[in-house]
Amino acid sequence: MSSTDPPAAGFWRRFQRNRPALFALWLLGAIVAVALLAPLLYPGDPFAIVAKPFLPPFGEHLFGTDQLGRDVAAGIARGAMTSLLIGIVATVCAMLIGVVVGGAAGYFGGRTDTLLMRTTEAFQTVPAFIFAIVLVAILAPSLRSTIIAIAIVSWPPMARLVRGEFLAMKNREFVQACHSIGMSDVRVILRHILPNCASSIIVTGSLMVATAILIESGLSFLGLGDANLMSWGYLIGAGRTVLRTAWWVCAFPGIAILLTVLAINLFGEGLNDALNPRLRDAA
Amino acid sequence: MQPEPAQALLEIRNLRVDLPPGADRAHAVDDVTLTLGANEILCVVGESGSGKSVMARAVMGLLPVPRVRVGAGAIRFGGEDLTRLPEARMRELRGRDIAMIFQEPMTALNPVMTIGRQIAEVLAVHTRATERQARLRAAELLAAVKLPDPQALLDAYPHQISGGQRQRAMIAMALILGPRVLIADEPTTALDVTTQAQILALIRDLQRERRAGVLFITHDFGVVAEIADRVAVMQHGRVVETGPAKRVLAAPEHPYTKALIAAVPNLAPRPARPLEHAPVLLALRGIEKTYRARAGMFRGAGRTVHAVRGATLALRRGETLGVVGESGSGKSTLARCVARIVDADRGEVLLDGVDLRALSRRAMRPYRRRVQMVFQDPYGSLNPRQRVGDMIAEGPIVHGVAREEALRHAAELIELVGLDGRALARYPHEFSGGQRQRIGIARALALGPELLIADEPVSALDVSVQAQVLRLLADIRDRLHLSMLFITHDLRVAAQVCDTIAVMREGEVVEYGPAAELFAAPRHPYTQELFAAVPGRAWRHPTRDPQPA
Numbered sequence: 101m102s103s104t105d106p107p108a109a110g111f112w113r114r115f116q117r118n119r120p121a122l123f124a125l126w127l128l129g130a131i132v133a134v135a136l137l138a139p140l141l142y143p144g145d146p147f148a149i150v151a152k153p154f155l156p157p158f159g160e161h162l163f164g165t166d167q168l169g170r171d172v173a174a175g176i177a178r179g180a181m182t183s184l185l186i187g188i189v190a191t192v193c194a195m196l197i198g199v200v201v202g203g204a205a206g207y208f209g210g211r212t213d214t215l216l217m218r219t220t221e222a223f224q225t226v227p228a229f230i231f232a233i234v235l236v237a238i239l240a241p242s243l244r245s246t247i248i249a250i251a252i253v254s255w256p257p258m259a260r261l262v263r264g265e266f267l268a269m270k271n272r273e274f275v276q277a278c279h280s281i282g283m284s285d286v287r288v289i290l291r292h293i294l295p296n297c298a299s300s301i302i303v304t305g306s307l308m309v310a311t312a313i314l315i316e317s318g319l320s321f322l323g324l325g326d327a328n329l330m331s332w333g334y335l336i337g338a339g340r341t342v343l344r345t346a347w348w349v350c351a352f353p354g355i356a357i358l359l360t361v362l363a364i365n366l367f368g369e370g371l372n373d374a375l376n377p378r379l380r381d382a383a
Numbered sequence: 384m385q386p387e388p389a390q391a392l393l394e395i396r397n398l399r400v401d402l403p404p405g406a407d408r409a410h411a412v413d414d415v416t417l418t419l420g421a422n423e424i425l426c427v428v429g430e431s432g433s434g435k436s437v438m439a440r441a442v443m444g445l446l447p448v449p450r451v452r453v454g455a456g457a458i459r460f461g462g463e464d465l466t467r468l469p470e471a472r473m474r475e476l477r478g479r480d481i482a483m484i485f486q487e488p489m490t491a492l493n494p495v496m497t498i499g500r501q502i503a504e505v506l507a508v509h510t511r512a513t514e515r516q517a518r519l520r521a522a523e524l525l526a527a528v529k530l531p532d533p534q535a536l537l538d539a540y541p542h543q544i545s546g547g548q549r550q551r552a553m554i555a556m557a558l559i560l561g562p563r564v565l566i567a568d569e570p571t572t573a574l575d576v577t578t579q580a581q582i583l584a585l586i587r588d589l590q591r592e593r594r595a596g597v598l599f600i601t602h603d604f605g606v607v608a609e610i611a612d613r614v615a616v617m618q619h620g621r622v623v624e625t626g627p628a629k630r631v632l633a634a635p636e637h638p639y640t641k642a643l644i645a646a647v648p649n650l651a652p653r654p655a656r657p658l659e660h661a662p663v664l665l666a667l668r669g670i671e672k673t674y675r676a677r678a679g680m681f682r683g684a685g686r687t688v689h690a691v692r693g694a695t696l697a698l699r700r701g702e703t704l705g706v707v708g709e710s711g712s713g714k715s716t717l718a719r720c721v722a723r724i725v726d727a728d729r730g731e732v733l734l735d736g737v738d739l740r741a742l743s744r745r746a747m748r749p750y751r752r753r754v755q756m757v758f759q760d761p762y763g764s765l766n767p768r769q770r771v772g773d774m775i776a777e778g779p780i781v782h783g784v785a786r787e788e789a790l791r792h793a794a795e796l797i798e799l800v801g802l803d804g805r806a807l808a809r810y811p812h813e814f815s816g817g818q819r820q821r822i823g824i825a826r827a828l829a830l831g832p833e834l835l836i837a838d839e840p841v842s843a844l845d846v847s848v849q850a851q852v853l854r855l856l857a858d859i860r861d862r863l864h865l866s867m868l869f870i871t872h873d874l875r876v877a878a879q880v881c882d883t884i885a886v887m888r889e890g891e892v893v894e895y896g897p898a899a900e901l902f903a904a905p906r907h908p909y910t911q912e913l914f915a916a917v918p919g920r921a922w923r924h925p926t927r928d929p930q931p932a
Contacts, residue, residue, distance in 0.1 A: 273764035277823075280722045281778040281830065282751030295768045 114374040121370020127363040131356075135180035142174035146330040150174075154346045163352040166335075167342050172349055175335045176356050182331040183360065186247055187313040193251035194312075195305045198258025199294075205259070206266025207289055217263065220256045228253040232315055236324045243326045246319055250312045261304055265297040299375035306368035310361040317357050332357050392596040393419040393442065393481075393564050398456035398466075400437050400446065400620075411437040411451060413620040419564065422594040424587070426607045426628070428643070429617035430845040435600045438617075439566050441466070442598070443483050444473045460564070479509045482557035486569040488549035492541040498525075499537030502556045509560055524555040528585060547578035551585065558589060565590070568600045575709035576872065580916035583610050602846065604647045605875070608632055608919025616640045632922060646850040648875040650920055652898040656882055661699040664866045665721065665834055670694040670730035672716050690716040691727070692890040698834070698883075703860065703867040705881030705898070707874060707913070713890035714870045718838050721868060722756045723747060734834070752782060755832035757856075759839035761819035765811040771797070771822055772807030778830045789829075796825040800855060817848035821855065828859065835860070836868045841876060853879055874917050878902060886910045 116122060134141075149169040150161075157164040163172035205216040223231075232249040239245035269275060270293065278288045319325055320333025321340075332353040339349030400412040412434040419425050429435040440446050442458055444465060458465040460481065465473065485491040493501060502524060503517035512520065518537065525533035528551040541549055550570060557565060567586065571579040587610055590597045601607060607614055611628035616637065624637040635641045672691040691713040698704045708714040720727040723739060732739040739750055758764035766774060775796055776789035784792075794804050800821040811819055820840060827835060837856065841849040857880055860867050871877050877884055878898065885895040886907065894907040905911045914920065 273758040273760050274766045276719075276724045277756065277758060277764055277826065279724050280751065280754070280756045281781060281826075282748045283777075283781050287781070292766050292769070296766070 111374050115370055118370040118373055120366045121373070124363040124366035124370065127359060128367055131180060131360055131363065132184065134177055135184050138174075138177035138181060142171070142177050146170070146174045146178040154342075156346075157348045157352070164346070164348040166339055166349045167346065172335065172352055175330050176332065176353055178330040179332045179335060179353065180356070180360075182243075182326075182329045183313050183316060183357070186243070186250065186316045187309045187364075190247045190250035190254065190312045190316075191305055191308045193247065194254035194308060195258055195301065197251065197255040199262050199301065201255070202259035202262030202264075203266050203289060203294070206263035207270055207285070207293070209267075209270075213263070216259070220259050223252070224256045226253075229315060229318060232319060233322065233324060236319055241319075241324045241326060243329060246316055246325060249319070250315050253315070254308055254312060258301070258304060258308070261300060262297060265300055266293060269293045269296055299372075303368055303372040303375060306371055307365060310364040310368070313357065313361060313364070390421050391418045392421045392460070393598070394457075394459040395438070395442070396457045396459065398438065398441060398458060399454040400434070400441055401452055401454035403450045407432075408620065410434075410454065410620050412441065414456070415617075415620075415622050417615055417622060417625065419596040419598055421563065421596050422590075423612040424590055424597040424599055424610055425613045425615060426599045426601055426611035427615045427617060428601055428604065428607055430602060430643075430847065432619075433617040434620035435617050436568055439483070439568050439598060439600050442564075442566060443477060443481060444468070444470075445483075475509070478505055478557075478562070479560045480562050481564045481566065482560070482562040483566045483568065484550070484553050484557050484570045487573050488546065488553045489541060491553060492549060494541050497538050497540055498544070498552045502537075502552070502559055505556055505559050520559060521555070524559050525552065527558070527589070528552070528555045530555070545578075546574055547581060550574060550578075550582050554582075554585065554589070558593070561593065562595065564596045564598065566598045566600070569602070570599075571606065572602070576874075576918075577709065577912055577916040579606075579918065580609075583918065586610065603918060604632070604644055604846070605918035605920075605922070608922035610918075616643065643847060646847045648850070648853075648879045649923055650875055650878055650902070650914075650917060651923075652878045652902040653880070653882075655897060655899045656701075658699050658702045658882060661701050663697050664700045664702075664735060665698040665868070666731070666733040667694055667696045667717075667721070668731040668733065670717060670720055670727045670732065672713070672720055672725065672727050689713075689890050691720065693730070694885075694887070694890075694892050696885055696892065696895065698866050698868060700833075700866055701860075701864055702882045703869055703880050705869045705871060705877040705884040706887060707871055707877050707884055708887035709872060709913075711889070712887040714872075714887050715838055716890075717887070718756070718836050718868060718870050721834075722754055722836050723751075724756075748782075752778075752830040753832055754834045754836065755827035755830055756836040756838065757820070757823050757827050757840045760843055761816040761823065762843075764823050765819055765826075767811055769810070770807065771809055771811065771814075774811075774822070775807070775826050775829050778826065782830065793825070793829065796828055797822075799828070799859070800825045801851075815848075816844050817852060820844060820848075820852050824852075824855065824859070828863070832865065834866050834868065836870070838870045839872065840869075842871065842873065849876070856880065874913060886913065 147170060150171050151165050151169050153165060153167050153169045155161055155165040161171050161173060163176065165171055201216050201220060205213040231253045235249035235252060236245050239248060275288060275292060278292050316331065317333030320331040321337035323337060325331050325334050335353035336350045339346065343350050395415055395417040398412055398415045399410050402409060402411050415438060427435045427438065437446070437451065441453055442465065446452055453466045456466070499518060499521050502521035503514065506512045506517040506520060522533040522537060525536055530536055530548060530551050536544065571582050574582060583606065586597065599610060607628060613626065614628050614631045615622050615625040616639065617623070618639045624631060624635065624640045631640065635644055670691050671693055674688045674690055694717055696704065706714045706717060716725065719725045721732055727740055730740065734750060734753065739747060742750065772790055772793050775793035776786070779789040779792060780786055793807060797804060797806050802818060802821055811822065814822065840856065841852050844852060853876065859865065869881055881898050883896065884898045884901050885892050886909065887893065888909050894901065894905065894910045901910065905914055
């Protein structure tokens with residue numbers, strides 16, 4: 101427990117000491133920049149046919165063209181926004197559900213806890229990816245249903261984490277002191293318990309973004325993504341039939357996913373080390 | 384110069400232990416010279432951070448190297464310098480010639496190994512004893528440390544036996560190879576007072592029997608008075624005074640020793656105050672609280688613990704009622720029932736005639752202001768992510784006071800508890816334990832309570848800080864005319880502040896009466912047992928007891 105940590109003091113100093121995390125931060129910055137600048141770099145429809153099919157990479161088109169003559173680099177750049185957007189929005193939704201469910205279960209305990217946690221476990225019994233496929237299939241593929249599906253399969257671990265943190269916090273003396281002052285439950289939860297769990301929630305949330313991006317890629321790969329949106333998973337799915345003759349169609353979007361997920365994971369680890377220095381010392 | 388014991392067993396010469404750069408001082412132990420003779424108990428006394436435990440660990444070669452290591456000096460034992468021995472040789476000595484007992488037997492024992500196996504393991508490491516021999520020897524040792532039914536205990540796991548029994552098992556483990564030096568690092572600090580008395584007697588007897596040298600680390604002068612032949616007082620890594628126990632306790636020379644001894648409260652009650660005619664503020668009638676371990680879906684009924692059974696007490700305005708008891712006696716639960724942090728199952732909590740227990744949470748809110756609590760743990764009772772000023776002001780703000788006014792009042796309170804106004808802008812981690820406890824007191828006072836509940840407010844503090852906080856509490860009580868419900872396990876502390884005392888055991892109030900009467904002639908056998916167990920009860924220190932104003 102980092103009970104005596106300065107709140108956020110020295111956070112940046114500790115974060116900077118972690119070389120891989122710093123590298124990841126730069127990488128993430130670059131990916132976000134590409135996503136934001138994509139409409140300027142590659143104006144027009146990324147689905148448009150711009151050249152002959154199967155042009156090899158590093159020629160006129162940076163990452164070559166696919167079997168229809170679409171620019172792979174344009175697809176990657178425009179797909180970055182889709183991946184990041186879905187990853188972040190889905191994670192925020194999952195975090196909200198997880199914090200509310202886990203917080204209520206941990207704080208109120210008793211029947212509330214039993215009911216909420218059994219529900220959480222019910223969600224966890226179905227493998228996440230299969231569950232997401234089923235949800236998208238039911239909801240019909242679209243940006244919104246992808247986000248909903250990812251959020252619904254991602255919140256249970258967050259709920260369990262938050263419940264554990266709340267359970268540990270609610271018996272701490274400073275929380276009892278809050279009760280003896282006469283604070284309402286909402287105030288105790290929002291002002292006193294939640295800020296003390298924030299670091300674990302943020303760290304777990306940052307890692308969830310990576311998982312969300314992977315699930316989204318998987319869904320698009322299977323053709324369950326939004327048909328009107330370019331995405332990395334879609335690119336790989338479209339290129340898989342020509343993997344042996346035109347490797348670049350699959351390889352570059354794959355590298356993009358790899359780098360993004362790696363960067364987010366390294367960044368999350370860095371956050372963890374910087375926010376919970378005690379844990380690291382103990383390890 | 385101090386008289387050197389006839390045969391020196393262990394000689395620490397000019398020992399210096401270095402701390403890593405960036406620690407609050409350069410040396411944990413600085414130029415310490417001590418001699419432990421055979422057949423004596425040398426008590427090393429000091430407050431937290433004095434370096435006493437680090438020194439003990441240096442002797443055992445158990446420093447967390449390379450961060451903390453011996454910088455200079457020597458530790459001579461049997462013709463060898465322990466600071467220069469290779470690790471392999473040190474391992475031979477450890478356990479066989481020099482053994483150690485730790486403070487917390489629950490964490491020092493492996494929870495997934497039976498007691499018998501753990502004791503036998505010591506033999507297996509150092510001798511060629513067979514399993515049968517080892518088991519036999521372990522049983523002998525368990526009998527020697529006066530544990531009942533050694534055969535059954537051999538097969539018990541650490542969590543299945545009591546804290547006192549665990550400490551006895553640890554001692555058995557330390558003694559099995561007949562070491563000549565025993566290092567005991569606060570071995571009784573985690574124990575209840577009656578258990579502590581038994582363990583101290585046991586260590587004393589075993590030491591005499593085996594003519595061993597015992598290096599006994601403690602913070603408690605009561606324990607020193609009970610057990611020590613010689614004393615070394617440590618402050619900031621240095622030994623400031625050594626000498627025979629009798630001399631140091633009766634006529635301390637160094638100012639720090641004098642101050643430390645003066646801070647130990649005498650076991651004599653404060654003078655009685657005329658309170659019989661004051662109106663009753665708080666009346667407890669038949670309070671009961673039972674904890675049930677939650678029954679699982681398939682597990683049927685859970686375990687039940689009767690934390691408080693039928694406590695009936697009364698507290699007059701301006702009076703301090705001490706609730707004294709050992710761990711598990713229900714004293715803290717009782718305090719929490721009054722503060723309504725937990726809800727009593729049965730009984731009445733009457734504050735000025737109004738039963739708080741019957742009130743809904745909403746109806747309770749106006750009464751919250753009148754009953755405030757100071758908690759035990761100065762580290763856990765303050766929100767680490769909130770500024771001190773906000774923390775103190777938050778109570779009044781919740782009760783509808785304007786923010787500016789609440790902050791202004793917080794500034795007054797922080798000075799009332801003896802801290803600087805600048806403290807308001809800081810976070811709790813920037814303060815020492817004693818200062819944090821002052822902040823906790825200021826927070827409790829912010830709502831202008833009539834009843835202050837103090838749950839072991841000084842038990843986590845060093846003795847000199849303890850005296851200051853007790854004085855502060857007594858001072859505030861008198862100035863603000865507060866009534867106080869004071870929970871403690873320590874009869875010395877209770878003697879200092881309480882007008883009336885209730886002794887609790889296993890959830891029941893076994894004796895209840897004015898402090899003066901109770902101290903003069905305890906009636907209940909359990910109260911008598913408690914008094915008999917207070918370490919150094921016969922010792923009255925030379926300096927005048929600083930009575931709280």
